[in-house]
Amino acid sequence: MTDTPKTGPVLFDLDEPISTSPADAPAVPDVDLPPTPAAMQRVASLAAARPNRLARWFWGLLVSLVGFFVGVAAWDFIMGLLERSPFLGWIAIGLMGLFCGVLLLIAVREFAAFARLRRVDRIQTGAAEALADNNLTRARSVTGQITTLYRNRDDTSWGREEFNSKQADILDADGLLGLAETTILAPLDARARLEVEAAARQVATVTAIVPLALADVFTALTSNMRMIRRIAEIYEGRAGTLGTWRLTKQVLTHLVATGAVAVGDDLIGSVAGGGVLSKVSRRFGEGVINGALTARVGVAAMEVCRPLPFNTERRPSVTSLVKRSLTGLFGMGSNGS
Numbered sequence: 001m002t003d004t005p006k007t008g009p010v011l012f013d014l015d016e017p018i019s020t021s022p023a024d025a026p027a028v029p030d031v032d033l034p035p036t037p038a039a040m041q042r043v044a045s046l047a048a049a050r051p052n053r054l055a056r057w058f059w060g061l062l063v064s065l066v067g068f069f070v071g072v073a074a075w076d077f078i079m080g081l082l083e084r085s086p087f088l089g090w091i092a093i094g095l096m097g098l099f100c101g102v103l104l105l106i107a108v109r110e111f112a113a114f115a116r117l118r119r120v121d122r123i124q125t126g127a128a129e130a131l132a133d134n135n136l137t138r139a140r141s142v143t144g145q146i147t148t149l150y151r152n153r154d155d156t157s158w159g160r161e162e163f164n165s166k167q168a169d170i171l172d173a174d175g176l177l178g179l180a181e182t183t184i185l186a187p188l189d190a191r192a193r194l195e196v197e198a199a200a201r202q203v204a205t206v207t208a209i210v211p212l213a214l215a216d217v218f219t220a221l222t223s224n225m226r227m228i229r230r231i232a233e234i235y236e237g238r239a240g241t242l243g244t245w246r247l248t249k250q251v252l253t254h255l256v257a258t259g260a261v262a263v264g265d266d267l268i269g270s271v272a273g274g275g276v277l278s279k280v281s282r283r284f285g286e287g288v289i290n291g292a293l294t295a296r297v298g299v300a301a302m303e304v305c306r307p308l309p310f311n312t313e314r315r316p317s318v319t320s321l322v323k324r325s326l327t328g329l330f331g332m333g334s335n336g337s
Helices: 038-048 053-084 086-133 136-149 154-169 173-209 215-234 240-258 265-270 274-280 282-305 318-326
Strands: none
Touching: 053 086, 086 136, 086 173, 086 240, 136 154, 136 173, 154 173, 173 215, 173 282, 173 318, 215 240, 215 282, 240 282, 282 318
């Protein structure tokens, strides 16, 4: 005869009573992880991504079809209006002609902007070749193109006069291009750094303060494109709308290819207390990081738009740019460090 197992609750005797107070619960471990710079990484990835060929065909055909249907509808409307009221029909034709004229002017401006960008590219290529071969003749040709490029700029008049007065004494390519850097391009570099600092400050502020979804991504994209356009204008690029997008893709593609959009602990520590901010507020930490990445984009834009590579003049430091742009913004010291 077997024993029947007992059913029902089972009681266990505990030596210590169980505390149900939340105050007695163990503390949550503080995992020191830097905030993820999602905004700038997504912006860089989206802008630098190579477009799909099928997608290009789709959007090209869609724009063509819409333009064709709009053109046919406008033609039918104007012809019908001419039959009903010749006076109103001619007014419509005049307005359509003015509109087409404005479109033609916009197209000419865009082509001129691309021509200016190609001109700066040729100067950069010539300067690189002159430095590599130490070719004084090629260097004099490059500096001549630079002075011609800025001949109508009042803010470079003193630098051009200083360069013209000293260039005859320079007998090597490196020294001649260095003289052009220090006399002609140094004031433009200072203005470009101010634009980078302003863009980094704006992106960091919006990321830290505005809680709306995708607001940081939109602000990062618009601020960086505006910054790149203004840097191009400072260096006499005046990229235009399509040219600005081309420059933006070129700059962000370079950053993605070199891994410059990846942020590590070294950047957090170098950005004037970024590690402390990330512990106090995740949004403030992301703001500092996105501002630092915007500064990286700005430095890359300066290298792309600048007629000469940084040789004699020092390349702007991302850390110093971020410190100047964000000092006092999140309470990061007031001693100017």
